[in-house]
Amino acid sequence: MSSYSSLLRAARCVAALLALAITTTALAQGTGGGGTIGTGAFSGVAVDADGVLKRLEKSDPTGQLMQTRIEQAQAELGQDVFQPSKLRKVSLTRLIKQMDAAVAAGQAPDEMMRNLAGLTRVKYVFYYPETKDIVLAGPAEGWVETPDGRVVGWNSGQPILELEDLAVALRTFAPNGKKNSLVYCSIDPTQEGLMQMQQFLSQMGRQIGPGDEQFIVDGLRESLGLQVITVGGVPADTHFAQVLVEADYRMKLIGIGLEEPPVNIASFVAMSNPASIARNALQRWYFVPDYQRIKVAEDGLAAEFVGTGVKLVGEDEVVGAGGERSGTAAQSPASKKFTKSFTEKYNELAEQAPVYGQLRNCVDLLVAAAFIQQQDLYGQAEINLGALGDEAAYSVETYNAPKQVATAVNSMWKGNRLMTPVGGGVEIRANQAVDAENRITDKDGAVAKAKASIDLSSLPANQWWWD
Numbered sequence: 001m002s003s004y005s006s007l008l009r010a011a012r013c014v015a016a017l018l019a020l021a022i023t024t025t026a027l028a029q030g031t032g033g034g035g036t037i038g039t040g041a042f043s044g045v046a047v048d049a050d051g052v053l054k055r056l057e058k059s060d061p062t063g064q065l066m067q068t069r070i071e072q073a074q075a076e077l078g079q080d081v082f083q084p085s086k087l088r089k090v091s092l093t094r095l096i097k098q099m100d101a102a103v104a105a106g107q108a109p110d111e112m113m114r115n116l117a118g119l120t121r122v123k124y125v126f127y128y129p130e131t132k133d134i135v136l137a138g139p140a141e142g143w144v145e146t147p148d149g150r151v152v153g154w155n156s157g158q159p160i161l162e163l164e165d166l167a168v169a170l171r172t173f174a175p176n177g178k179k180n181s182l183v184y185c186s187i188d189p190t191q192e193g194l195m196q197m198q199q200f201l202s203q204m205g206r207q208i209g210p211g212d213e214q215f216i217v218d219g220l221r222e223s224l225g226l227q228v229i230t231v232g233g234v235p236a237d238t239h240f241a242q243v244l245v246e247a248d249y250r251m252k253l254i255g256i257g258l259e260e261p262p263v264n265i266a267s268f269v270a271m272s273n274p275a276s277i278a279r280n281a282l283q284r285w286y287f288v289p290d291y292q293r294i295k296v297a298e299d300g301l302a303a304e305f306v307g308t309g310v311k312l313v314g315e316d317e318v319v320g321a322g323g324e325r326s327g328t329a330a331q332s333p334a335s336k337k338f339t340k341s342f343t344e345k346y347n348e349l350a351e352q353a354p355v356y357g358q359l360r361n362c363v364d365l366l367v368a369a370a371f372i373q374q375q376d377l378y379g380q381a382e383i384n385l386g387a388l389g390d391e392a393a394y395s396v397e398t399y400n401a402p403k404q405v406a407t408a409v410n411s412m413w414k415g416n417r418l419m420t421p422v423g424g425g426v427e428i429r430a431n432q433a434v435d436a437e438n439r440i441t442d443k444d445g446a447v448a449k450a451k452a453s454i455d456l457s458s459l460p461a462n463q464w465w466w467d
Contacts, residue, residue, distance in 0.1 A: 051403030183233030
């Protein structure tokens, strides 16, 4: 008899909702609305030296700390970068040269480089044969660091694109043809934990009712113990990888009703009907890119990113007699409503909870890197990544890699079923987004016109960003 099947049979009268989910870096979210940095709690978790994730929370109840930081940032940043820009341009070609020069001089990248001149999105990728510039372009603004270390636009609260995330994306789709076709994260229970959980539920028996919720929660958490975190396609000890895990975790908490989203997204729990869910069913939710969202100019030298960029999808799974999990190619009505609502509200959610903006930025950087590699823009520009692609010269693998996390459990009476929405994560196949069948045709030539509107002829050789 499988661990999961035995668990579900033993728990027919248990009223718990279990989520096997995890979180990573201490990324903050203020409680203010409208996409601006608010007051209140900045919450997240940290990864300790053993790779175990734990929750953290910091507070700025009056907003005075953030106001002081914003004023300091405004004073330190020049007026040119401080002012919001609808379309700031960053030349990857020139940035690489500046990075190489800094490393040769024994210097680390400066703040402007580390924050990619304040870009908050990648909207375009352009290549200019005349000057051999590969250009990333998008909205930008001045930035500030929140109390727990998140760098966001001081006006919008949107996360700033970071050099270290760009480096990870470019190394994933490097000039030498190397590419990782799948970047992902996932969370899994251990076999020992499943067996201990089965034993706990069997020992509880069937005489359980309202009032026993905390006993159930504590028992499930203790018996399951730590869950295993897996990151693939990118180094697990990077900021990039931790963003994937953070976004996955926060999504699961919303789904099981342990986190109240800042926008109107109904949880899976609120919409579910236990009678319609098989006893050996599992829910699986995971983020994927919107693969049909890159519009490419006819000459292949310009691309525009359109649409949300990220969507949440789901698939019901069943547990076989041997404990194996297999997809059913179907999705319960409640799960379908949850993933649909999450996707439809994604842009709005990303404005209020910056981690989802960071996830979208990471996806966009990977797709941009895949496009640059596929179109051989590295070869046309006659560049390699230099220090940006060399871990010894520019180290980005500096974080404690997430390996384990304690089980998060929420109790809720929902009929007489133990519901276990587990599994999922993030799956990014960036090369699919640039495949011919997924490209959007630039029918009206708008992408080509946007590229042509930028003049690099008078740009100084050492200037790597401009408005």
